[in-house]
Amino acid sequence: MAAAPNLANALNGATPLDGATPLHGTIRPELSKFEQETWCSLVERRCGISFSNGRLHVLHAGLWEEMQRLGIASFGEYYAHILRHASDWNSLLDRLTNNETSFFRHMPSFLTLSEELLPLLAPERLRQGAKRLSLWSAGCSSGEEAWSMAIAAKETAAGWHCEIAVLGCDLSTRALAAARRARYSQRAVAAIPEQLRRQYLIQDGAECEIRAGIRNIVRFDQFNLFERSTYPTQLQDVIFCQNVFIYFGDKMRARAASNLTECLAPGGFLVPAPGELAGLPIPGLEVLRLQHTTVLRRTTSTPAA
Numbered sequence: 680m681a682a683a684p685n686l687a688n689a690l691n692g693a694t695p696l697d698g699a700t701p702l703h704g705t706i707r708p709e710l711s712k713f714e715q716e717t718w719c720s721l722v723e724r725r726c727g728i729s730f731s732n733g734r735l736h737v738l739h740a741g742l743w744e745e746m747q748r749l750g751i752a753s754f755g756e757y758y759a760h761i762l763r764h765a766s767d768w769n770s771l772l773d774r775l776t777n778n779e780t781s782f783f784r785h786m787p788s789f790l791t792l793s794e795e796l797l798p799l800l801a802p803e804r805l806r807q808g809a810k811r812l813s814l815w816s817a818g819c820s821s822g823e824e825a826w827s828m829a830i831a832a833k834e835t836a837a838g839w840h841c842e843i844a845v846l847g848c849d850l851s852t853r854a855l856a857a858a859r860r861a862r863y864s865q866r867a868v869a870a871i872p873e874q875l876r877r878q879y880l881i882q883d884g885a886e887c888e889i890r891a892g893i894r895n896i897v898r899f900d901q902f903n904l905f906e907r908s909t910y911p912t913q914l915q916d917v918i919f920c921q922n923v924f925i926y927f928g929d930k931m932r933a934r935a936a937s938n939l940t941e942c943l944a945p946g947g948f949l950v951p952a953p954g955e956l957a958g959l960p961i962p963g964l965e966v967l968r969l970q971h972t973t974v975l976r977r978t979t980s981t982p983a984a
């Protein structure tokens with residue numbers, strides 16, 4: 680974990696007492712230039728998210744909400760606190776991450792999965808003696824992307840002698856709790872084509888629940904794109920990582936893509952949202968322009984540089 684930088688030291692490492700009274704009605708203090716830099720650097724170092732590009736207000740608001748909850752009055756005190764309390768770091772991440780998502784968000788990617796990637800991979804893997812295709816939604820938010828991958832794969836692979844396993848991972852524990860709950864509003868599920876909605880979801884009051892047939896093939900875990908120890912140990916055949924890289928600067932984007940590349944089986948595919956990795960050379964990946972969208976394919980069997 681990162682060493683405590685100057686901001687914490689400057690404030691004598693003071694931490695609030697356990698059970699501190701939340702600060703309701705207190706006016707939010709300004710973030711000094713020094714505090715901005717120190718907080719931005721901590722968050723970027725730990726999880727890649729950059730707030731320097733006109734998004735400082737999101738950081739400022741998230742920090743203050745957490746400080747009010749914890750009864751901490753200064754950004755420096757809170758900084759010292761966060762270095763010592765991992766569970767409160769998770770709670771801060773829930774406020775700093777943008778978890779916007781939807782079912783079949785970028786439909787061309789799901790058509791590509793269904794029509795091109797899986798039909799190419801399945802016979803290859805069967806020839807190699809593998810009976811399972813592993814699909815990963817990296818940065819799955821509240822689960823819609825992982826469920827959409829599972830539905831697309833289930834539709835495609837019906838009758839194949841190949842098992843499908845889908846993993847959904849995210850940094851945000853709150854988003855993952857929603858994913859595991861597997862219940863969505865009518866509005867959220869309206870994005871699923873009607874026939875698939877009837878087949879894979881069941882209405883329960885005002886919500887719709889993902890049916891067991893799909894739930895059985897999807898699992899959710901917390902992970903951080905910048906902590907290799909949190910990655911799945913199993914090499915993945917297809918990784919969707921969409922609308923995640925956009926929150927990172929170029930250096931962290933390249934690092935995240937390289938980490939994901941190492942987790943791809945040879946010949947496996949990385950599917951970012953359109954343009955997210957454009958122009959970024961990533962060793963071990965080749966760009967393929969397919970009918971519906973552009974994907975990246977793992978070319979080598981050795982880890983990417």
Ligand SMILES: C[S@@+](CC[C@H](N)C(=O)[O-])C[C@H]1O[C@@H](n2cnc3c(N)ncnc32)[C@H](O)[C@@H]1O
Nearest residue numbers: 726776778779780818820850851903904921922
């Ligand atoms: C805007 S959502 C995108 C969700 C989904 N992939 C989609 O395209 O609809 C971005 C997600 O990336 C996650 N995220 C951001 N930084 C991350 C990191 N370093 N490691 C893992 N997940 C991260 C956030 O928590 C958030 O849920």
